[in-house]
Amino acid sequence: MKLGVFTVLFSQKPLEETLDYIASKGLDAVEIGTGGYPGNSHCDPDVLLNDAAKLKQFKQAVESRGLIISALSCHSNPLHPQKPVAKEAQELITKTIQLAEKLEVPVVNTFSGCPGDHEDAKYPNWPVAPWPNDYQEILKWQWENKVIPYWTEVGKFASERNVKIGLELHGGFSVHTPATMLRLREAAGEAIGANLDPSHMWWQGIDPVQAVLILGKAGAIHHFHAKDTSMDTNNVNMHGVTDMQSYTRMLDRAWQFRTVGFGHDLKTWADIISALRLVNYDYVVSIEHEDGLMSIDEGFTKAVQNLQQVLIKEPLTEMWWV
Known part of the structure; x- marks a missing residue:
């Protein structure tokens, strides 16, 4: 395995200064934003595709x-x-795939997206309960008319x-669990897989190790993010795991993102x-x-x-003891 970083973290620095700093830390790879939520401070597809x-x-x-560039992210x-x-967003994804082809980058990361509840809706609607039955009808309409056809x-x-598509399993979007990931992959093809981020598994109550095994057995992990999450039991009991408070309310939130090793110990990692x-x-x-x-x-x-303490880098050899 190789260790990399999502360079959006260093958006205020020029590309070459960012790359020098990352290389000085002994890393092997960079994941670079091309627009959307990550921005395009280090990589503008409109420029690179035309020059x-x-x-x-x-x-x-x-x-x-x-x-190496592990992925382009939009x-x-x-x-x-x-x-x-x-x-x-659709035009950005198209351009990013085209740029990935030119750069020989094997993965484009993004979100699955989330539709509204009907054709003329104004805002996304993320159904998370099976009853009242209205939510089931919304979910069916979204997947049959929007999610599956587009992807x-x-x-x-x-x-x-x-190029492979790595969808980040993230709350608020149609694909947010191993089950929704596999449902879309079965319908849309094997180019669609996960950019698996354990931080989003933890706050949903999903064990990331099991998520890795479920998706990995299906060959559905295209890329992997290393980010941690800490849970506050008292605040979970108050607000639940779908806590809608701002990330800035760190004392009051049910959960918050942490850097690797500060939400879960290194044995877990x-x-x-x-x-x-x-x-x-x-x-x-x-x-x-994204540690506040x-x-x-x-x-x-x-x-x-x-991560350098737990990453397995060397290739597998034969089991000499067997």
Whole structure:
């Protein structure tokens, strides 16, 4: 496995300064945002797709530092009920897939999106209860009319360009659990898989090790994020796991994102890494730092130090003791 980082963390720094800093930490890979929620401060598809010299310069900037690009990321809501919002996200995903093909990057990460509850809705509607039955009707309409048709088309487009789609399982979007991931993959094809982030499993009450095994056995893990979550039992009892309070209310929230090792111990992270190896995931573990208690540099550095202790890097050999 290789250790990487999602460079959106360093959006205030120029690309080459960011790459120098990441290389100095001994990392192997970078995941780079192309727009949407992550922004495009380090990688603008409109520029790179239309300027061969700048595309070459961009690729050399990464490779000359001994790094690879693990994924291009354009997290957004391509199924947003407001058509201009959806169109912008859809165009970004298309451009990012095209850019990934040119850069020979195997994965594009994004969200599945979440539609509204009817064709003329204004806002997304995320059904999370089976009753009253209205929610079941909404869910059926969303998947049959929006989720499956769109991702079937995108999966085909990506597959033709030797690119895989890594959907991040995230609350608020149609694909947010292993089950919803596998449901879409079965309908839309094997180009569609997970950008699995254990932090979003923990707050939903899902064991990330089991999520790895479930998705890994199906060959459905295309990319992996390394981010932690801490749970506050008293606040969970008050607000539940779907706590709607701002992330800034850290004393009051049921859960919050932490850097690796500060929500769960390294034994837990070693179990996650071992599960990834068990299901033959031998690609990049990409650090995503969204810890409200640590600076960018400190949170990133501690994540690197902790993951370097548990990451399995060397290739498998024969079982000499068998």
